[in-house]
Amino acid sequence: MSNLRDVTERKKIQDELYELNRSLEEKVKERTAQLEESNRALESFSSLAAHDLQSPLRVLTGYIGLLKREYENELPTDAHTLMDVIMKQTNRMKELITDLLKFSRASHAALERKPVQMTSLVQDQIDEQLLVGSGHTIPRIVIHDLGVSNCDAGLMREVWANLISNAIKYSTKNVKPRVEIGSRPSEQEQVYYISDNGIGFDMKAADKMFQLFHRLHSSSDFEGTGLGLALVKNIVNKHGGRIWAESVQGEGATFYFTLPEASFDHA
Numbered sequence: 001m002s003n004l005r006d007v008t009e010r011k012k013i014q015d016e017l018y019e020l021n022r023s024l025e026e027k028v029k030e031r032t033a034q035l036e037e038s039n040r041a042l043e044s045f046s047s048l049a050a051h052d053l054q055s056p057l058r059v060l061t062g063y064i065g066l067l068k069r070e071y072e073n074e075l076p077t078d079a080h081t082l083m084d085v086i087m088k089q090t091n092r093m094k095e096l097i098t099d100l101l102k103f104s105r106a107s108h109a110a111l112e113r114k115p116v117q118m119t120s121l122v123q124d125q126i127d128e129q130l131l132v133g134s135g136h137t138i139p140r141i142v143i144h145d146l147g148v149s150n151c152d153a154g155l156m157r158e159v160w161a162n163l164i165s166n167a168i169k170y171s172t173k174n175v176k177p178r179v180e181i182g183s184r185p186s187e188q189e190q191v192y193y194i195s196d197n198g199i200g201f202d203m204k205a206a207d208k209m210f211q212l213f214h215r216l217h218s219s220s221d222f223e224g225t226g227l228g229l230a231l232v233k234n235i236v237n238k239h240g241g242r243i244w245a246e247s248v249q250g251e252g253a254t255f256y257f258t259l260p261e262a263s264f265d266h267a
Contacts (some may be wrong), residue, residue, distance in 0.1 A: 053097050061090050102158060102231055111152045111238060118146035118192075121153065122181055125160045129168055139168055139177030139196070146183050149190060149259050155235045162228040163194045163255055171198030171252070189241065189258040197252040206245055232257070 064083050067075070075083075126141055149156070164179070171177035174197050183192045201209070210233040236243045236257045247253035 054094060057090050057094050057097075061087065064090070096227070102227075111155070113150050113152060115148050116151055116153045116156060118149050118156075118183070119143060121157060122146060122160050122164070125157065125164050129161070129164050137172040137177055139171050139174075139179050142178070142180045144180075144182035146181070146192065147190070151239055151259055152235075155238070159232050159235050159257070162232050166228065166255075167194050167196040167198070167253075169198075170200075171196040174198055186258070189260045191256055191258050193254055193256045195252060195254040200247040200249045200251055200253045201245075202249055203247060206247075209245065210243065 064087050068080070068083055072080075122143060126143070130138060164181075167179045168177075171179060176197075178197045180195045181193070183190055185191070210229045233243050236259075240260045241258040243255070243257040245253055245255045
């Protein structure tokens, strides 16, 4: 009788475990379907923003340019000033939409990790930044060997593009602007850094600087959408890394980020 009761109890427990596992599998499938639907919605938003939101801005920019060309000698100075303001704000909206798109895509894009020659990637970004900023103050840029990292090259390109752009932008008011980029190993991760001798920032704002639309400095002093550092943090976190910054106002700033299990090859 006791053996029969034991068998019955075991059978009951097995049935309950089976039902629990089946229920969990159903919930996982349901949650996966929800995530896939969410990703599709984000992709739809990206397509909408890429075309429908930017299309009116392109039309507006075109008409303003046409007005300036066709009626340059007939319109008063005030009219030209107003058109310049409209053009500037339209371009700023384009930049904002572009940065929102980058943030959206980085949030739901699957990582494609592969060995990346980090020094070469950074040098390419510097060349692009200096080309775009030709005519402005060019800082002295020092790049140390950054080795090879197992990461998503496309997303990491966005990280360096934003950090390099900020370092150049905020150091241009220095008489001898300088930017330094390097890395060092630390336990199970690689630490990358970029330093400048620019205006720096108040460390009281260090915790907020990676939030969406948060700006450390007035847009009238330095251009920007307030999305760059939020995008950088999003991508670094997606790789399993960390990011932080240190600064002394008037003496520059250093931004650090880590990538786990990064190989460091000097060959």
